[in-house]
Amino acid sequence: MRILHFADVHIGVESYGRPATEADVAALPAHFAPELSPEQRLRTYSGLSTRLLDFLAALDQVVAYAVERRVDLALFCGDAYKSRDPSQTQQREFARRVARLAQAGIPVFLLVGNHDQPHSLGRATALDIFPTLAVPQVVVADRVATHRMETRSGPLQIVAVPWVRRGAFLAAEEHRGKSQEELAQFVQDRLTELVMAEAARLDPSLPAVVAGHVTVMGGVGGSEQSMALGRDHVLTRSALALPGVDYVALGHLHRHQVLGGGAPPVVYAGSLQRVDFGEEVEEKGFCVVEISGRGDPPGRPYGGSGRTVRWEFVAVQARSFVTVDVTLDAEDVSPTQRVLEAIGRKHVRDAVVRVRIAGPEAAVRGVDERAVRQALASAHHVAAIARDVARDQRPRLGMPASSLTPEEALRRYLETRKGSSEAVRARALEAGRQLIQEEQARERG
Numbered sequence: 001m002r003i004l005h006f007a008d009v010h011i012g013v014e015s016y017g018r019p020a021t022e023a024d025v026a027a028l029p030a031h032f033a034p035e036l037s038p039e040q041r042l043r044t045y046s047g048l049s050t051r052l053l054d055f056l057a058a059l060d061q062v063v064a065y066a067v068e069r070r071v072d073l074a075l076f077c078g079d080a081y082k083s084r085d086p087s088q089t090q091q092r093e094f095a096r097r098v099a100r101l102a103q104a105g106i107p108v109f110l111l112v113g114n115h116d117q118p119h120s121l122g123r124a125t126a127l128d129i130f131p132t133l134a135v136p137q138v139v140v141a142d143r144v145a146t147h148r149m150e151t152r153s154g155p156l157q158i159v160a161v162p163w164v165r166r167g168a169f170l171a172a173e174e175h176r177g178k179s180q181e182e183l184a185q186f187v188q189d190r191l192t193e194l195v196m197a198e199a200a201r202l203d204p205s206l207p208a209v210v211a212g213h214v215t216v217m218g219g220v221g222g223s224e225q226s227m228a229l230g231r232d233h234v235l236t237r238s239a240l241a242l243p244g245v246d247y248v249a250l251g252h253l254h255r256h257q258v259l260g261g262g263a264p265p266v267v268y269a270g271s272l273q274r275v276d277f278g279e280e281v282e283e284k285g286f287c288v289v290e291i292s293g294r295g296d297p298p299g300r301p302y303g304g305s306g307r308t309v310r311w312e313f314v315a316v317q318a319r320s321f322v323t324v325d326v327t328l329d330a331e332d333v334s335p336t337q338r339v340l341e342a343i344g345r346k347h348v349r350d351a352v353v354r355v356r357i358a359g360p361e362a363a364v365r366g367v368d369e370r371a372v373r374q375a376l377a378s379a380h381h382v383a384a385i386a387r388d389v390a391r392d393q394r395p396r397l398g399m400p401a402s403s404l405t406p407e408e409a410l411r412r413y414l415e416t417r418k419g420s421s422e423a424v425r426a427r428a429l430e431a432g433r434q435l436i437q438e439e440q441a442r443e444r445g
Helices: 022-026 038-045 050-069 088-103 180-200 335-344 361-365 369-375 406-416 422-444
Strands: 002-006 073-076 108-111 138-141 145-151 154-161 208-213 247-251 266-268 285-292 308-315 321-327 352-359 381-389
Touching (some): 002 050, 002 247, 022 038, 050 088, 088 108, 108 208, 335 352, 352 361
Parallel strands (some): 247 266, 352 381
Antiparallel strands (some): 145 154, 285 308
């Protein structure tokens, strides 16, 4: 059984973008909305944000892989959109790609994330349209429960752990007056109990995975924290890596990572596109998981199931983010050339780029910004050309000046001038002493 595990698509992130031209649309890869003709693609996508096209292109790579490799299940672990109220265009584009999977005979499991939740209880989630229209082979999970999915390779059990609202657990009168920490601990304990109860009812003869959109203790967060909608529920690894579970598929944290050793594997697929410079060095992609039956050679059995689990991370082509850092010296004859050389050492074509220039004020102010922007003409977007001027620090005397005599203050000041020789400091001190004495005599006289 082969499962494609992905998460955090975040359609709707449009920062660092611009309206797409016909040339931008014509340059989109062949796997982008392949069901549309070139003319239809031009009409549909011209004028939309180029960053929206970035996120859709990454999702199309996932769909193309699933269809070409004939995976048994597409397992999405939450956050289809950036906003809880996605636009009609964003919903259309996500649905277009889900439909392509379903039409290829691939069941799709959609877990509700915090960005898919409505603002208040009782409202529909951003994914509810699929069960409302009874889209074949598409299941949406918005509460803790176990689902049985039929695949080409047999049935699979999925324990769903979507993002849950605290209000769903805190309606009881007994919680009045509790601190935020006490309430958070109660929610986390209750969520753990529900997951363990579901796992205890699993059929040991069938493969099983846990699909969660949560923060697991030990996970490394990043840009998703700046996009946060709702307060994180932090679970322990042991609350999800339960007996009989073959694989734990996670969403919410944007960095691809594996938590701890042992069995079963607990894996964040990570997001499909970089949101900002906080994700500059992170590789983006999805995971492909293979679960074999008992006794299938070779491999390592995980958990208590006796089945063999293998998984791999598959990278997608994501928009590059590039930082160019330049530190100038006061002796730089051509500070602009120094910056241009630093840009030349980076691959800035089609990237989102920021340039950070630091150094003495004269050198930093001497950089020709127009020349820098010309050097970045091939970039997709110039996020910033920032200047950080290093100003001279005033020497510290070590104690309040008011407690020192003028001669003592001068001596301490000269001691801070490390670039001067002892002889020069001595002459300066003598000259200063004479001036001080003359001024004091003038004041007395």
